[in-house]
Amino acid sequence: MNELQIILTETSARLFGEHVTKEVLEAAEKGAWPDDLWAAVEENGLTKPLVPDAQGGAGAGWAEAFVILHAAGSFAAPIPLAETIIAGRLLSLAGIDTPPGPLSVAPVGKAETLRLEAKGGGRIGGAASAVPWGGKVEHVAVLAEKEGELHVALIARDAYIAEGDRNIAGEARDRIIFDDSPVVAAAPAGDGITREAIWLMGALARVAQMAGGIGRILAESVRYANHREQFGRPIARFQAIQHQLAVLASHAAAADMAAESAALALDAGDAAFEIACAKVVTGEAAGLGAAIAHQVHGAIGFTYEHALHFITRRLWSWRAEFGAENAWAERIGRDVAARGADALWSDLTARQAG
Amino acid sequence: MGTIRFEPCTLPPAAEALRAEVREFLTATLGDYSAIERAQSWTGTDADFSRKVGARGWIGMTWPKAYGGHERSALERYVVLEEMLAAGAPVAAHWVADRQSGPLLLRFGTEDQRKRFLPPIIRGESYFCIGMSEPDVGSDLASIRAKAEKTDGGWIVNGTKLWTSKAHYAHFMIALIRTGRDPDDRHAGLSQFLIDMGSSGITVRPIRNLIGEEQFNEVVFEDVFVPDDMLIGAAGAGWSQVTAELALERSGPDRYLSSYRLLVELIREIAKEPTERATIGVGRLVARLATLRQMSISVAGMIEAGASPALEGALVKELGGVFEQDIPRIAHDLIGAAPLAEGGGDFDRVLAYLTQASVAFSLRGGTREILRAIIARGLELR
Numbered sequence: 001m002n003e004l005q006i007i008l009t010e011t012s013a014r015l016f017g018e019h020v021t022k023e024v025l026e027a028a029e030k031g032a033w034p035d036d037l038w039a040a041v042e043e044n045g046l047t048k049p050l051v052p053d054a055q056g057g058a059g060a061g062w063a064e065a066f067v068i069l070h071a072a073g074s075f076a077a078p079i080p081l082a083e084t085i086i087a088g089r090l091l092s093l094a095g096i097d098t099p100p101g102p103l104s105v106a107p108v109g110k111a112e113t114l115r116l117e118a119k120g121g122g123r124i125g126g127a128a129s130a131v132p133w134g135g136k137v138e139h140v141a142v143l144a145e146k147e148g149e150l151h152v153a154l155i156a157r158d159a160y161i162a163e164g165d166r167n168i169a170g171e172a173r174d175r176i177i178f179d180d181s182p183v184v185a186a187a188p189a190g191d192g193i194t195r196e197a198i199w200l201m202g203a204l205a206r207v208a209q210m211a212g213g214i215g216r217i218l219a220e221s222v223r224y225a226n227h228r229e230q231f232g233r234p235i236a237r238f239q240a241i242q243h244q245l246a247v248l249a250s251h252a253a254a255a256d257m258a259a260e261s262a263a264l265a266l267d268a269g270d271a272a273f274e275i276a277c278a279k280v281v282t283g284e285a286a287g288l289g290a291a292i293a294h295q296v297h298g299a300i301g302f303t304y305e306h307a308l309h310f311i312t313r314r315l316w317s318w319r320a321e322f323g324a325e326n327a328w329a330e331r332i333g334r335d336v337a338a339r340g341a342d343a344l345w346s347d348l349t350a351r352q353a354g
Numbered sequence: 355m356g357t358i359r360f361e362p363c364t365l366p367p368a369a370e371a372l373r374a375e376v377r378e379f380l381t382a383t384l385g386d387y388s389a390i391e392r393a394q395s396w397t398g399t400d401a402d403f404s405r406k407v408g409a410r411g412w413i414g415m416t417w418p419k420a421y422g423g424h425e426r427s428a429l430e431r432y433v434v435l436e437e438m439l440a441a442g443a444p445v446a447a448h449w450v451a452d453r454q455s456g457p458l459l460l461r462f463g464t465e466d467q468r469k470r471f472l473p474p475i476i477r478g479e480s481y482f483c484i485g486m487s488e489p490d491v492g493s494d495l496a497s498i499r500a501k502a503e504k505t506d507g508g509w510i511v512n513g514t515k516l517w518t519s520k521a522h523y524a525h526f527m528i529a530l531i532r533t534g535r536d537p538d539d540r541h542a543g544l545s546q547f548l549i550d551m552g553s554s555g556i557t558v559r560p561i562r563n564l565i566g567e568e569q570f571n572e573v574v575f576e577d578v579f580v581p582d583d584m585l586i587g588a589a590g591a592g593w594s595q596v597t598a599e600l601a602l603e604r605s606g607p608d609r610y611l612s613s614y615r616l617l618v619e620l621i622r623e624i625a626k627e628p629t630e631r632a633t634i635g636v637g638r639l640v641a642r643l644a645t646l647r648q649m650s651i652s653v654a655g656m657i658e659a660g661a662s663p664a665l666e667g668a669l670v671k672e673l674g675g676v677f678e679q680d681i682p683r684i685a686h687d688l689i690g691a692a693p694l695a696e697g698g699g700d701f702d703r704v705l706a707y708l709t710q711a712s713v714a715f716s717l718r719g720g721t722r723e724i725l726r727a728i729i730a731r732g733l734e735l736r
Contacts, residue, residue, distance in 0.1 A: 001361070222355045222733050234736065242730035243723070249358065249733055250672040257360045257652065258645040264362055273644075280641035326634050329641060333624075333633030336640050341622035345440045348644060352651075353370050 004060060005067045008046070012071030015040050020075040025310050028078035029170035033136065038079055038102060047081065050089040051098050057088060066208045066263035070256075073212030073318075076310040078171070080104055080133035082205035087141035089201065093190030094152035101138035105198055106131045106176060108322065114178060116146035116153060121186050124153055127177045132321070134174030135162030139184065143195060146186075152193065153186040167317035169310070200275050202322035204262055207278045210286045210318050211252075211259035213311045217293040218252045220308060221245055224297055241296060248292040251285035258282055273335075273351060276328040283319035283328075290315050355734050360666060362648065363655030369433045376437040379410060384443060389700035392442025393615040393707045396608050397569055399523060400444035407438075407445070408478025413452045417460060421472035428658035432607065432651060439611040446520060451475040453606060455482040455528050458546075458599045462587035467548065471526070485515035485529035485549070485573060486596070493724045495596065496540040500575065501532045502547065508581040509533070511549065514574050519718070521571040522558050524551055530596055533589050544592030548584040555579075565710045603719050604667040610646040610674030612715055613681040616708045617643070619701040620685045635688045642677050646670065665732035672725055675716045682709045 001009070019037040028034055041047060049065040051057020058064065065085050072081050080102045087103035106128035107114060114126035124144055134140065137157060144153050159181040162174040222245060225236035235241050262278035265271035290312040294301050301308045319325065339347060383406060384392075391398060407413055415431040417423025438445050456475050459467055474480035488498050500513025511531060521527065527549045534543035551558070555578040560568035587595050617639055624632040649670050656663040685705055686693075693706030716722035 218733075219355050222735060225735060236730075236735035239723070239727070242735055243726040245733060245735060246672060246726035246729035249729055250669045253358055253360055253666070253669045254642075254645050254649065254673055256358075257362070257649050258641075260362055261645075261648050276637075277641035277644045280638055281645045284638075325638065329634045329637030330630060331637065332640050333635070333637030334628060336621055336636055337625040337628040337633055340625060341618045344618060344621060344640070348640075348647065349373065349436075352644070352647065353365060 001067070002063065004064050008049075008064055009067045009071060011044055012046060012068050013074075015044055015046075016071055016075035016077050020077050022307055022310075025076060025078055025307070034078060037077065041077075041079065041081060042100065047084045048088045048098055050085060051092045055092050055097060057092065057098065061267040062204065062263040063260075063267055065205075066260055069205055069208035070212035070215075070259070073209030073314070074216040076169075076213065076216075076314055080137055082202075082209060083132050083137070086198070086201045086205060087139075090141045090143075090152055090193060090198070091154060093193050094187040095190070096141075096152060096154055096185045096187055099139050099154070099184070102133065102136065104131055104133045104137045104140045105202070106134070106140055106142045107195070108132065108198065108202060114142050114144040114153075116144045116151055116183070116186055117180075118147055121146055121151065121153075122183055123180050124155060124178045124183050124186075125180055127175060129175045130165065130173045130321075131162075131176050133172050134176040135164055136172050140176065143189060143193070143198060144186070150189040150194065151186050152189050154184040155181055156184055159183075167321075169313040169317050171314070171317065196272075199322055200266070200272060203279045203328070204259075204266060204271075204275050206318040206322050207255075207259045207262060207275070207282045210282045210315055211255040213315050213318075214248075214252045214255045214282070214285050214289045217289055217308065217311050217315075218245070218248050220311075221248065221293045221296045224301075228298075235296075244292045244296060248289050251289050255282040255285040255289075273332065276332050279323060279328040280325045280332070283325040286315040286319040356665075356732070358665060358669070358732075360649050360652040361655060363429075363652045365429050365433060365651060366427075369427070369429045372430050373433050373437060375410075376412070376434055377441075379406075380437065380441045380443055384441060387442065389442075389615060389619060390703045390707060391444070393704045394444070394446075394711075395439060395442055395612050395615065396449050397446050397519075397711075398442070398444030399446040399520070401447055403444050404447040404478035404481075406478070407448065408476060413448050413478050414456055414472060414476035417456060417472060417476065421460075421468050422476040423472065424476075428654050429651075432654040436607040436611065436647075436650075439607055440614055442615050447481045447523065448475065448478050449608075450484060450520070450524075451480065451482040453608070454484070454599050454603050455526075458528065458586065458595065461598065462546075462591075462595050464583070466583060467586070471548070480526070481520065481524045483518050483521045483524035483527050483551075485518050485521075485527045487515065487517045489514055489516050489572075491516075493721050495530065496544075496593070498530060498532055498544065500529070502545065502580065504533075505579070508579055509547070509585070511547070511575045511578040511580055514572060516572050517561075517570045518573050519570045521551070521573045522560055522568070527551055527573070528586065530592050533592075541593040543590055544596075545589045546586040546592045546595050547580050548586060549575075549578065549580055550584075553578050553580070564713070565707065600720060601662065601664040601667060604664075604671040604725075607647075607650050609671040610643075610650060610677055613678040613708050613712060614643075616681050616685055616704050619704045620681070620688065623689055623701045632688050635684050639677075639681060639684060642673075642680075646674055646677060649673070665729065668725055668728050668732065671719075672722070672729060675722060675725075678715045679712045682712050 048057035053059035083104040161177040258278035258281040262274040265274035502509035533545040536542035694702040
């Protein structure tokens with residue numbers, strides 16, 4: 001880790017540890033906005049790692065965004081931090097100032113098209129579904145077409161309608177509707193800003209959050225197994241428990257490696273392969289890890305009272321968002337098959353040579 | 355629970371430059387090697403090949419020049435190993451000595467032992483086997499019974515070692531032998547010896563495996579004289595030495611590439627008509643391969659930095675072993691062709707070989723159950 005990553009890791013862990021309490025998590029699920037948590041995150045400069053210094057951001061990269069999102073996932077922080085970070089990236093590449101407050105991005109489904117009006121471009125129409133935190137944020141950054149060209153536009157919350165869906169973790173996944181809505185700012189999309197880019201950044205963000213969450217449920221499961229006694233001894237002494245936790249640990253490690261490697265790859269350039277691999281590996285680890293953590297925790301982990309589900313319900317949601325494992329695996333498999341069996345090793349070693 | 359951290363590591367330009375040399379060498383040397391021969395991975399044996407690898411300076415790469423080593427980095431060594439494995443090169447003859455016997459002697463051996471044993475290993479001319487398990491012992495190494503009794507100028511060894519890979523081929527065995535007993539400490543009283551496999555009193559009996567190969571053996575010692583200067587490290591310190599040795603054994607690319615040839619043949623097969631189901635299955639495997647490779651490089655990076663990543667090595671072996679065994683299972687799921695021992699194409703033959711051989715991938719070098727217990731200890735489960 002570089003120095004900034006270390007500082008951000010420590011800051012994030014301290015801040016989330018202090019503000020993401022069980023009460024805050026429960027209240028967030030009932031629809032309350034965690035003011036103190038958001039204020040602390042914003043004051044500590046965790047919301048704009050990818051926005052350049054000159055535009056009021058940290059001017060860092062995905063390596064740094066990764067450690068912030070990893071920590072957010074590990075604490076199940078109930079705020080649109082991933083979405084705010086991606087929106088900031090989108091806006092800054094288009095030369096639009098990133099406003100303070102929570103942000104989201106749209107569209108996140110590939111087939112949907114938003115349109116800026118041809119003349120002036122000050123108004124937008126169309127709808128986008130499953131927008132994370134769509135109704136909870138203060139602004140949304142969108143990709144929209146104007147006369148066949150992609151633009152980035154910033155729209156304030158009071159200018160669009162949000163119809164509330166929620167994922168199983170209680171996080172808003174809203175359909176947002178623009179009906180001749182005014183935009184705060186719009187500009188031609190910068191280089192490399194496409195729907196695919198949003199999809200990749202979204203997948204990377206979920207991967208980072210999942211890796212953090214999986215690490216957390218491993219730590220919680222180890223702690224629980226060491227304390228919970230059955231048949232006169234801690235259940236950690238039973239081989240059946242030890243072996244399950246060893247498997248969980250191996251997947252947690254794989255998730256971390258895949259996720260961080262994907263973040264570094266995106267800083268270096270094209271990271272479609274690494275992000276695809278990471279979404280597959282981390283998604284598999286999320287499903288398997290959640291199952292093991294619950295098995296080890298027994299009935300208490302199935303209660304609402306116990307906090308384990310705040311992580312596991314997020315893992316089950318996040319692994320499907322921005323493309324589930326199979327969607328990414330198919331991309332990888334198709335490319336590998338097209339390149340041919342004998343290219344696999346040389347392609348892999350060349351890609352990972354950095 | 356302590357922190358588990360796989361620091362991302364990129365291979366340096368010097369290591370990448372070496373890759374091209376190794377590929378060129380392998381293309382020239384293994385040109386007519388068949389898919390099924392390559393599928394044997396690091397259990398394939400070819401003395402001529404090992405000598406050529408030694409001549410290129412690719413055995414004992416990180417060892418001191420004083421013993422004929424090349425003082426190259428752990429990352430350069432990593433590149434050589436993974437290129438050999440990806441190509442399915444017959445590295446078995448020198449593999450054990452390069453991976454664990456040489457490093458063990460560097461760490462615990464005497465100066466005379468290093469001077470005598472390392473140079474021929476580095477030339478690819480001296481092969482080692484590892485005598486650990488025994489009848490009725492399995493993975494429980496503290497219960498071994500082969501014993502060495504002190505005599506004038508040396509030790510008299512009696513007992514039996516079992517499952518010893520390549521004992522019929524090796525020049526020396528590094529054997530874990532009982533030299534004493536402590537009723538309060540079952541790990542005490544064990545010692546490691548270098549045993550010349552040409553000594554009188556040694557009988558090597560090959561044990562056919564279920565594929566019909568003769569890879570592992572029963573080795574019987576009857577009053578075998580082992581000179582004093584063949585004791586490794588301190589008498590009675592065998593347990594801690596073996597523990598360190600096994601940690602070396604766990605971390606390399608040989609722990610996730612053993613079924614690599616089948617993945618290649620599977621891709622060749624599905625590329626003929628890539629269905630959605632087949633591309634998903636292959637895509638998932640490639641994602642795991644890419645991640646395992648990064649983890650393995652990360653471990654090599656930690657070793658290069660002077661750390662002892664025992665837990666990380668165990669985690670890579672755990673994931674790698676499952677991956678190596680999943681490849682034949684998934685190949686069966688996706689293609690459904692009957693594995694053929696004779697006839698058929700490369701895919702059928704390689705599938706047949708690895709369906710059978712992969713059973714051992716979670717047994718050799720310590721069973722999966724032992725490995726998971728080691729990880730559990732690393733997680734501070736108590």
